[in-house]
Amino acid sequence: MSVKVNITSKGIQKVLKNYNEKQAIAEYIWNGFDANANTIRVDYVANSLGLLEQLTIADNGYGINFDRLQQKFDPFFESEKSIQIVAPKHTSKMHGRNGVGRLTFFTFAHNAIWHTTYQSEQGFRYGEIQISTGGLNSYSHDFTAAPSSSGETGTTVSFTNLRICQQDVEETVLPFLINEFCWFIELNRHKNYSIIVNGKTLDFSSNIKTLEEFNLFYPDTAVTFKIKYVHWKENLHKELSKYYFLAGGEEIYKDYTTLNKKSDDYFHSVYIDSDFFRDFDFKSFENEGQVVIFGAAKSSAEYRFLIKALTEYLKSKRKPFLKEYAIRLVETYEQDEIFPVYATEKEKELRKPELVNLIKALYEVEPKLFSSLNTDQKKTFVRLMDLLMRSNLRDEIFEMFNGMIELEAEEQDELLQLIKGFDEHE
Known part of the structure; x- marks a missing residue:
């Protein structure tokens, strides 16, 4: 049976034009x-x-229920506006919520067939x-086959007429997958989640710069938080740096850390496991006048203690990282001839x-000052x-920097002390 819907195949490719083979896989x-x-x-x-002759991606999930097939495939065929891939903000479940990922195979193959x-x-x-790539706005299906005797659910997608080679997979796709899934595999470490490529488990530890585990204990109510901190070598794509709140190993909620998006390439994840989060209300805020009848909320003393302790911890971890990158920044500026040319060697020794x-x-105070600048800038x-x-x-130096970006009070003090410090040593 074949089903065809409103939007054209070219329309689908146009909407998904920003996807490449790495993201599609x-x-x-x-x-x-x-x-x-x-x-x-x-x-x-x-x-x-x-050149690739075969490529399959198989999972041991619950499969695609034929009775719900139209719910899985039809909605994102209705219009261009419905075709978008958006990861949920506060949970790691149902990443590909609307199933549009099934259409992205056109970036690396001509045909796809699901065996489920x-x-x-x-x-x-x-x-x-x-x-098929030429008919992304239609799909054919056959669920008239005899019942499966395997006794196991799952789906295998086979791709044919491939347009990528072995070198693409090994040098581009696999490193991308490590950065894409490392945080998720770590989140589900206790469940033994894995991605196996040609019989070999993908090694996500290759993206780990530092991993530390410790406990935070709040004595007033005897609440313990088990912490796992991971400093990643490279970025996590759309996931960014987040806190993951768990209870008994199960994710309850996630949110950005206080040091996310600081323009300094400090990529990190913090996993926090505690029974304290079983009945926790993450959606209520202290100043909204909401009353939490059951469980705790962000206004609780335990939560305030936790976030304050983790913020200080992350800042302490970030400082040596920023020093390291500040040195790299100067080295890059030297190579790119960013520094001024001095009239004499003596002037250079005095001023540079x-x-x-x-x-x-x-840079150590605020990396944002140096981000997104071209060579002339x-x-x-x-x-x-x-x-x-x-x-x-x-x-004037202080006023210039203080006016260029919004600095917190603590950052303003650090910047002011820094510049005055140069005055004192003249």
């Missing part, structure tokens, strides 16, 4: 985890020229679904060390600092 893996799978198997075979086994009231059932120290210190920025320092306009 990741979406099929997310679909497996969304189906309650704990193991995803990616298998591929390349020919003597290195699900459990119905009559027992295990097996079926197939097919979609102080300028370099100011740049390093400013960097040169202007650095040489303006050099001019102001040479002219003894230290107060």
Whole structure:
């Protein structure tokens, strides 16, 4: 049976134009985890020229129920506005909520066929679904086959007429998958979640810079929080840096950490497990006048204690990281000839060390000052600092930076002390 709907195949590709093969393959893996799978198997075979002849992605989830097939495939065919892939904000469940990821195979293959086994009231059932790149706005399915005798649910997607090679997979796709799923695998470590590629478990620890585990104890009510902190080497794509609140190993809620989006490439995840979160109300806020009848809320003493302690902990972990990156920033500026050219070697010896120290210190206070600048802007920025320092306009330096971005009171004090410190050493 074939089903065709309103939006055209080209319209679908247009809406999903920002997706590449790395993101598309990741979406099929997310679909497996969304189906309650704990193991995803990616298998591929390349020919003597290195081109892929076969690619399959299999999961041991609950499969695609034929009775709900239209709910799974039809909604995102209705209009361009319905085609979007958005990860939920406060939970890691149902990442590919609207199933649009099933259409992204056009980025690397011409055809896709789903072989799926699900459990119905009559027992295990097996079926197939097919979609081609030339007809993304239609799908054919066959669930008339005899009941499955495997006794296991799951879905295997097979892709044919592939447009990627073995080198693409090994040098581009697999590193992307490590960064995409490392935080999620760590979140579900106790459930032994895994992604297996050609029989070998993908090693997510390769993206871990630091991992620490410890407890925080709130004595007044004898509440214990088990903490796992991970500092990642590379970014987590759309996930960013977050707190994950768990109870008995099960995720209850997640939210951005206080050091997220600081423009400093400090990628981190904090997993917090405690029975305290079993009846916790994450949606009520202290100043909204809401009363929490059962359980606790963000206004509770325990939660305030937790977040304050973790914020200080993250700041302490971030400081050496920022020092390291400040050194790298200066090295990059040297290579790109951002620093001013001094008239004499003596002038350079007098002025450049102080300028370099100011740049390093400013980066440690607020990396945002140095983000998103092109080469000309960097040169202007650095040489303006050099001019102001040479002219003894230290107060103007502070006012300039304080006006460029919003600094918290603590950050303002650090910046002011920093600039005055240079005055004292003249």
